[in-house]
Amino acid sequence: MKESMRIGVYGLGRFGSFWAKTLADHGFEVIGYSRRNKVVPDGVKLGTEEEVLGCSALFYCVSISAFKDVLSQTASRIGEHTVVMDTCSVKLYPADLMRKLLPETVQTIATHPMFGPDSAKNGVSGLPLVICPVNCKPETLEWWVSEFSSWKLQVLRMSCDQHDREAAWSQGITHFVGRTLSELSLGDTQLATKGYRSLMTVVEQTCNDPMQLFYDLQRYNPYAKQMRMGLRGALDTVMEVLKKQEEL
Amino acid sequence: MKESMRIGVYGLGRFGSFWAKTLADHGFEVIGYSRRNKVVPDGVKLGTEEEVLGCSALFYCVSISAFKDVLSQTASRIGEHTVVMDTCSVKLYPADLMRKLLPETVQTIATHPMFGPDSAKNGVSGLPLVICPVNCKPETLEWWVSEFSSWKLQVLRMSCDQHDREAAWSQGITHFVGRTLSELSLGDTQLATKGYRSLMTVVEQTCNDPMQLFYDLQRYNPYAKQMRMGLRGALDTVMEVLKKQEEL
Numbered sequence A, B: 001m002k003e004s005m006r007i008g009v010y011g012l013g014r015f016g017s018f019w020a021k022t023l024a025d026h027g028f029e030v031i032g033y034s035r036r037n038k039v040v041p042d043g044v045k046l047g048t049e050e051e052v053l054g055c056s057a058l059f060y061c062v063s064i065s066a067f068k069d070v071l072s073q074t075a076s077r078i079g080e081h082t083v084v085m086d087t088c089s090v091k092l093y094p095a096d097l098m099r100k101l102l103p104e105t106v107q108t109i110a111t112h113p114m115f116g117p118d119s120a121k122n123g124v125s126g127l128p129l130v131i132c133p134v135n136c137k138p139e140t141l142e143w144w145v146s147e148f149s150s151w152k153l154q155v156l157r158m159s160c161d162q163h164d165r166e167a168a169w170s171q172g173i174t175h176f177v178g179r180t181l182s183e184l185s186l187g188d189t190q191l192a193t194k195g196y197r198s199l200m201t202v203v204e205q206t207c208n209d210p211m212q213l214f215y216d217l218q219r220y221n222p223y224a225k226q227m228r229m230g231l232r233g234a235l236d237t238v239m240e241v242l243k244k245q246e247e248l
Helices: A014-025 A049-053 A064-077 A092-101 A138-150 A160-183 A194-207 A211-220 A224-247 B014-025 B049-053 B064-077 B092-101 B138-150 B160-183 B194-207 B211-220 B224-247
Strands: A006-010 A029-033 A044-046 A057-060 A083-086 A107-113 A128-135 A154-157 B006-010 B029-033 B044-046 B057-060 B083-086 B107-113 B128-135 B154-157
Touching: A006 A014, A006 A049, A014 A029, A014 A044, A029 A049, A049 A064, A057 A064, A064 A092, A064 A211, A083 A092, A083 A138, A092 A107, A092 A128, A092 A160, A107 A138, A107 A160, A128 A138, A128 A160, A138 A154, A160 A194, A160 A211, A160 A224, A160 B160, A160 B194, A160 B224, A194 B160, A194 B194, A211 A224, A211 B224, A224 B160, A224 B211, A224 B224, B006 B014, B006 B049, B014 B029, B014 B044, B029 B049, B049 B064, B057 B064, B064 B092, B064 B211, B083 B092, B083 B138, B092 B107, B092 B128, B092 B160, B107 B138, B107 B160, B128 B138, B128 B160, B138 B154, B160 B194, B160 B211, B160 B224, B211 B224
Parallel strands: A006 A029, A006 A057, A029 A044, A057 A083, A083 A107, A128 A154, B006 B029, B006 B057, B029 B044, B057 B083, B083 B107, B128 B154
Antiparallel strands: A107 A128, B107 B128
């Protein structure tokens, strides 16, 4: 079946190019489309918007904040047998859009490959990919779960709500701390302890991603605000404890 | 010369025990003294307070906040040929105390081994040790620099002021972030990205240390308050940017 499938990747930004190449590396015929980027990675063909929308499976790799517009503008032209998947770093929001904007006949799955060109530079083996059925036949879901598992990904089935809740307190807080530390322009120092090196790794692993991803993670994850309030509260608590210590 | 030297370690807490063992592992005869802990690591002898204070070299391994009292109570009994070194994680404060409380005839060096039982569990090679002469003969300083270098430590000579300035923005901020995150009791999640794993490493690498070390690092480093204000300011900046984004 895999041999007869063409996979469309809509959007060839930093993540889309990486994702298209990863699919091609795993034996798929991959066609990429991008409004801006006309360069495709090795093994990926550049196609027209129509070609990509008519593929057996279609991955949207656009920023979360662009997804609504892109989906609205392309919905009516998606092939009737095309399985539509988003790859956004939040899940409730894009799943809701797919449910509302696509006809019921089009199968949809929400996915979140929790890695990118940096974290997967030595391969995707062992990395987590979240998959949430939105509107699809059980066999379609199973086929993709089995495909992703064959890449040795850690495939995690969960609800969009559970994803967003847990992601706010893992990926979301990591990016928030990374961007906060990045504001301070901390540099290399001879006095770097192992702990400090880990802290610098957090900055590197979050600030290479586009700023838009950071904004979108914080804005479109309904649990991100609670997380930020919690983090600020924890910081205030520690400040208070230190103040009391100084008064002793 | 090394063979004829006895090294005293005053204080056998988590760091003191580790430091005594590290000295013994490098060929010194080591005598440890502790008011509370009567268990010594392999290769270290338990001694009386008097014995430890009369050694060729004496390392104080007590908490920063206890150093003033301990030094005052022991100063008059330190041997006249004993080289006194502290191992505190801040340097201006203990160097100042050694200058004030010890007779000018006693040689003093401020040191900060920037590692401990966790970060050095696979050996000390490559780890940083800061050394600041306080009141000592150049040859005494050179002898210790050469000794520590022979352990393959990265020996860094600098002023106490430079140490505290840089440490506030490396070790200090790392511990502050670690303790703040620890307040949130973040747990293991299947959704752990590589960035999140690094963040959890920061918590592990800071929260195993005694709480007293955290308090003392923040209180006795004169640059720590600036650092904390800076961190809070950066957090507020990022919050503001997100707020503006949402208003777009």
